[in-house]
Every structure is written in C-alpha cells, then in structure tokens.
Amino acid sequence: MQPHPRRWLILIALCLSTMVLVIDNMALTVAVPALSADLGANAQDIQWILESYMLVFAGLLLTAGSLSDRYGRRKAMVVGLTLFGVASLAGTFATTPGELIAARVAMGVGGSLIMPANLSIMINVFTDEAERRKAMAAGAAFGVLGLVGGPVLGGALVASLGWEAVFWINVPVAALAITAAVTLMPESKGPVTKPDPLGAILSVIGMSALVWTINELAHGVAWVPLIIAVVALGGFVFWELRTEHPMVPLKLFGDRDFAGGSLSMTLVQVGNGGLLLVLTQYMQFVLGYTATQAGLAFIPMFAASMIFNGVGAALGNRLGNRTTAVLGMVVMAGGFGLLSLSTADSFAILAVAQAVLGAGSGLAMPSAVIALMGAIPAQQAGVGSALNNTIQQAGAALGVAILGTLATGSYAAAMPAGASEEARRSVAVAVADPSLSAAAREAYGAAMSSAFLGAAAGVIAAAVLALLLLRGRRKAGAPTTGAPGESKTLVAV
Incomplete structure (x- = not known):
C-alpha cells in the first residue's frame, strides 16, 4: 500500500486537533478565579464547569468511535471540531454558571468525536511502521506542548483579555483544523454493520x-x-460479548499486545492523572509560584518528552515495543521517585525529576500505543482507538481521585493538632494563616512525597504488565491479527 502523499501535512492537522483539546482544559484551570468572580460561581458550580466536559467526553467516546467507523472518520472529526469551536464561542458569551456548563457539555460531545477519529486517521494514513512511530511521537509531543503551554497561555490571556479568552482561542485553531481536514485528509470507514x-x-x-x-x-x-x-x-460487557454485531470489539483484550498496551498505559495514566493536580498546588502554595510561573516550571518535562519521543521512536524500531515501553516506564518510576524527594528550597531536584519523568514518558508511550493499535483490525480503528482512549481517561480520572485523596489525607495527618478543620482540608487556607504557613508547607511537601511514591508504584506495576503481556519482536513474515482476508500492516514489536 502506497503512503499518502500529503501524510505529513495531515499529521500537522491531526496534531492541531489534539492540541486544541488539551490546551483548552489546561488553560481553563488558571481562568477559574476570574470566571468565578465574574459569573458569581460557587465551589459546586466550578466543579461542574470543570468536570461536565470530562463526564460527557468519557461517556460518549465508545459510541463516537463506533460512529466514526460507520459513517467516516474525517466526517466525525469535522463535525466534532465544528461543535467544539461553536460551543467554545458560545462559552465566551456565558453570563451565568449554567450557561457555561451547557457550553462545556457541548464541547465534551465535540471532543468525543475528535479523539477516536484522530488516531484512526493517523493509522490509515501512515502505513509504514517506522513513519507511524515518528507520527505518533510527534502527536505525543504536541499533546505535551498543549499540556505545558495551556497554563502559560491561559495565564497570559486571562491577565490581558479576561477569562473569555481561553475559549476564544479555540475558535481559530478549530477553524484551521477543519480546513485542513476537508482539503487534505482522505475519508476512511469500517465495513457496514448493523447498529448496536x-x-x-x-x-x-x-x-x-x-x-x-x-x-x-x-x-x-x-x-x-x-x-x-x-x-x-456489566450489562454492556455481557451484551457486547454475545450480540452478533457488537459496537465495541471487546475480544481485542484476548490479544496480548492490546491487553498489555492498554492496561499498562492505564496504570501509567493513574500516575500522570494526579501529577498536575498535586504538583501544581505544590508549586503555587509551597513554592509561591504564580499560575504562569507554575506553567513555565513544567518546561523541563516538556523539553525532555519532546526529545525522547524521537529517541523512543528510534529505539522502538531497534529494540521492539516491549523493551522500549518497559524501559520508559522504569525511567518514569524513577522520575516519580525523585519528585518525592523535592523540597521547598530545591528547584533543582524538581527540574531534574520532571526531566526524568518526561524522558520516560517519551520512551514508553509511543511504543505502547504502537503495540496496542497494531492489534486492532483496520476496519475497527475508530472504535478500537476509542476503547483505548476510554480506558486511559478512566485511568487519568482515577489517578486524580487516588493521588488527590492520598495527598489530602497525608496533608491533614501531618498538620499540627491545633489547626482548624478548614486548614486541614485546604492548603490554600492554611498558607494564608501566618501561624500555620510554615507547617502547612512542610505538611504538603510530605503529602506530595507520599502521593508520588504511590504513582511510582503504579508505574512499576505498569512495567511488569507490559513485560509479561506485550509480545517480543516478531520475525519478518510472522502472521498478523485481523479479520480473515484483511490486509494489515505488520507492526514490529
């Protein structure tokens, strides 16, 4: 199969569509104080403004992946980008928390259509194994760019233009991605099956x-x-395993590469999911950084991830997916271990730890994704990638809950006996009290150490899963998985 002549231009469009989702969610976190004051939003309103997107996004991913396979992946992406852009525009005119929550719900629907289509289009366009690795490494690097750049860009926009700017920025990026999708991307679909x-x-x-x-x-x-x-x-699993035309191919978990790649990355996401929550609070409340400074402080992780995404793609070709993924996860665990040693007077340890963490992520993630996506038949690329994304989103959300709860519990236990209940629950409240400020910083530092040691344990467990489940390097000419009669690119692992 000949590679698509415009595949590298298509990759830029795919990266833009991914980055707009990441930047939006990260930039919104630094806009919370401004929009809270302007809209009169209480704590519950803010929680729904932040979480309504994820609730809808995660809930619709599997259905959106199935629809993209059935009706066209490019079409799904264009519809998703259009809805995301229009909903972002509507968010800028919100005058009440309810209106902004409604806009975020619509953005979640658009995002759920974008994500599965993005990865499945990449798989269909990049048919050469070595080029596919480079493409996925570039996609991961753009994701990290959005992750780190979101708070920095958001802080600058909010300071100069107001909280509405974090939604305005989505509109031109979405329009550019739509134009690129329509003019550059080929359409691809799975075989027509009965709806489920x-x-x-x-x-x-x-x-x-x-x-x-x-x-x-x-x-x-x-x-x-x-x-x-x-x-x-439970009903979904029961039905999908027994119906003649399942929406989601759960039998993919019978393939070692898919099971090993997806389950190990889920555990990795448990660690990564809580990383920003815990580390951002540490930077702002313990180290005294502003939101913009906290975003800039993530640059070591971003730079290392960018560099080692390319290194990981090259090593994956030489060593195979299993070896490269396991190596990267072990390095990531080391990064979390170093983060647990950070102290309020040592930015050097924090920077080195982030660099190690970024390097490990750059090594591990492309190889793990290549392994699991190589197990998915081409006609099910959309719903297969949606299944992978859904599992990872659940892992990230679980990481926020687990590491957040672990950090909160450890912080409360380390606070002095005379501290108020409110100060025990919130480090922001405690550091504002001169009599508790030093103790609160020390307590949160200890809590962060506990949380990151837990994250390191989770990543080590992911490395063990990858080592046990992912296949070793296949020899040339080895059979591939897929539907009978289907031509499928061999993924070297």
Missing part, C-alpha cells in the same frame, strides 16, 4: 456514571452512580 443501539446506551450511561463516581471519590463513595456504573457496564 443497546450497546451505545449502556456504554454512555455506564462510562458517565463511572467518571462521576471517580470524581466524587475525594468526598467519599457516591453509591448511586457507582451502582449505575456497575450495572450498566
């Missing part, structure tokens, strides 16, 4: 309830959404 409405309904209900449950873990177990999640997802 019951599977779609159960997946939306189950995943939304699961994300809701995870987000509430810091406040205790939310039993109603937990029961709904268990019943709906």
Whole structure:
C-alpha cells in the first residue's frame, strides 16, 4: 500500500486537533478565579464547569468511535471540531454558571468525536511502521506542548483579555483544523454493520456514571452512580460479548499486545492523572509560584518528552515495543521517585525529576500505543482507538481521585493538632494563616512525597504488565491479527 502523499501535512492537522483539546482544559484551570468572580460561581458550580466536559467526553467516546467507523472518520472529526469551536464561542458569551456548563457539555460531545477519529486517521494514513512511530511521537509531543503551554497561555490571556479568552482561542485553531481536514485528509470507514443501539446506551450511561463516581471519590463513595456504573457496564460487557454485531470489539483484550498496551498505559495514566493536580498546588502554595510561573516550571518535562519521543521512536524500531515501553516506564518510576524527594528550597531536584519523568514518558508511550493499535483490525480503528482512549481517561480520572485523596489525607495527618478543620482540608487556607504557613508547607511537601511514591508504584506495576503481556519482536513474515482476508500492516514489536 502506497503512503499518502500529503501524510505529513495531515499529521500537522491531526496534531492541531489534539492540541486544541488539551490546551483548552489546561488553560481553563488558571481562568477559574476570574470566571468565578465574574459569573458569581460557587465551589459546586466550578466543579461542574470543570468536570461536565470530562463526564460527557468519557461517556460518549465508545459510541463516537463506533460512529466514526460507520459513517467516516474525517466526517466525525469535522463535525466534532465544528461543535467544539461553536460551543467554545458560545462559552465566551456565558453570563451565568449554567450557561457555561451547557457550553462545556457541548464541547465534551465535540471532543468525543475528535479523539477516536484522530488516531484512526493517523493509522490509515501512515502505513509504514517506522513513519507511524515518528507520527505518533510527534502527536505525543504536541499533546505535551498543549499540556505545558495551556497554563502559560491561559495565564497570559486571562491577565490581558479576561477569562473569555481561553475559549476564544479555540475558535481559530478549530477553524484551521477543519480546513485542513476537508482539503487534505482522505475519508476512511469500517465495513457496514448493523447498529448496536443497546450497546451505545449502556456504554454512555455506564462510562458517565463511572467518571462521576471517580470524581466524587475525594468526598467519599457516591453509591448511586457507582451502582449505575456497575450495572450498566456489566450489562454492556455481557451484551457486547454475545450480540452478533457488537459496537465495541471487546475480544481485542484476548490479544496480548492490546491487553498489555492498554492496561499498562492505564496504570501509567493513574500516575500522570494526579501529577498536575498535586504538583501544581505544590508549586503555587509551597513554592509561591504564580499560575504562569507554575506553567513555565513544567518546561523541563516538556523539553525532555519532546526529545525522547524521537529517541523512543528510534529505539522502538531497534529494540521492539516491549523493551522500549518497559524501559520508559522504569525511567518514569524513577522520575516519580525523585519528585518525592523535592523540597521547598530545591528547584533543582524538581527540574531534574520532571526531566526524568518526561524522558520516560517519551520512551514508553509511543511504543505502547504502537503495540496496542497494531492489534486492532483496520476496519475497527475508530472504535478500537476509542476503547483505548476510554480506558486511559478512566485511568487519568482515577489517578486524580487516588493521588488527590492520598495527598489530602497525608496533608491533614501531618498538620499540627491545633489547626482548624478548614486548614486541614485546604492548603490554600492554611498558607494564608501566618501561624500555620510554615507547617502547612512542610505538611504538603510530605503529602506530595507520599502521593508520588504511590504513582511510582503504579508505574512499576505498569512495567511488569507490559513485560509479561506485550509480545517480543516478531520475525519478518510472522502472521498478523485481523479479520480473515484483511490486509494489515505488520507492526514490529
């Protein structure tokens, strides 16, 4: 199969579509104080403004992936980008928290259409294994750029133009990505199959309830959404394994590469999911950084990830996916271990730890994604990538809940006996009190160490899973997985 002549231009468009999602969510975090004051939003309103997007996004991913396979991946991406851009524009005119939450819900719907289509288009355009590695490494690097650049850009925009600017910025980027998609990208679809409405309904209900449950873990177990999640997802698995035309190919988990890649990356995301939550608070409340300074402080991780994404792509070709992924995860665990040693008077350790963490991520993630996506038949690329994204999103949300709860519990336990309950719950409150400021900083430093040691343990567990489940390097001519009669590019692992 001949490579697409405009594949590198298409990659730029795919990277833009991914980056707009990451930048938006990260920039919004630094806009919270300004929009809270302007809209009169209380703490519950802010929680829904931040989490309504993720609730809808995660809930619709599987259905959106199935729709993109059925009706066209480029079409799904264009519709998703259009909805995301229009909803972002609507968000700039919000005058109440309810209006902004509604805009965020619509943005979540658009984002759920963009993500599965993005990866499946990349797989279909880059048919050469070595080029596909480079493309995925570039995509990961752009994701990190958005992750780190979001707070910096958001802080600058909010300071100069107001909180509405973090939504305005999405509009031209979405328009540019739409133009590129229409003019450059080829359309691709999976084979026509019967729709699976019951599977779609159960997946939306189950995943939304699961994300809701995870987000509430810091406040205790939310039993109603937990029961709904268990019943709906249990019913979804039962139905998908028995129906003649399943929406999601759950049998992919029978493939060692898919199971090993997706499950190990889920554990990695548990660590990464809580990273920004814990480390950003440490920088701002313990080290006294502004939101912009905190964003700039992530540059060592960004630079290392950019460099080692390319190194990881080259090593993956030489050593295979399993070796490269395991090596990267071990390095990541070392980075989390170094972060646990950071102290308030030592930015050097913080910078080195971030660089090690970024290097490990750059080595591990492209190889793990290559391995699991190589196990997915081409006609199911959309829903397969959606399944992978859904698992990782659940891991990231679980990481926020687990590491956030671990840090909060450790912080409260380390505070002096005479501290108020409010100061025990919030480091922001405690550092504002001169009599508690020093103790609160020390307590949060200890809490951060506990959280990152937990993250290191999770990443080590991911490395063990990858080592046990991912296949070793295949010999040339080895059989590939896929549907009978289907031509599929061999993924060297």
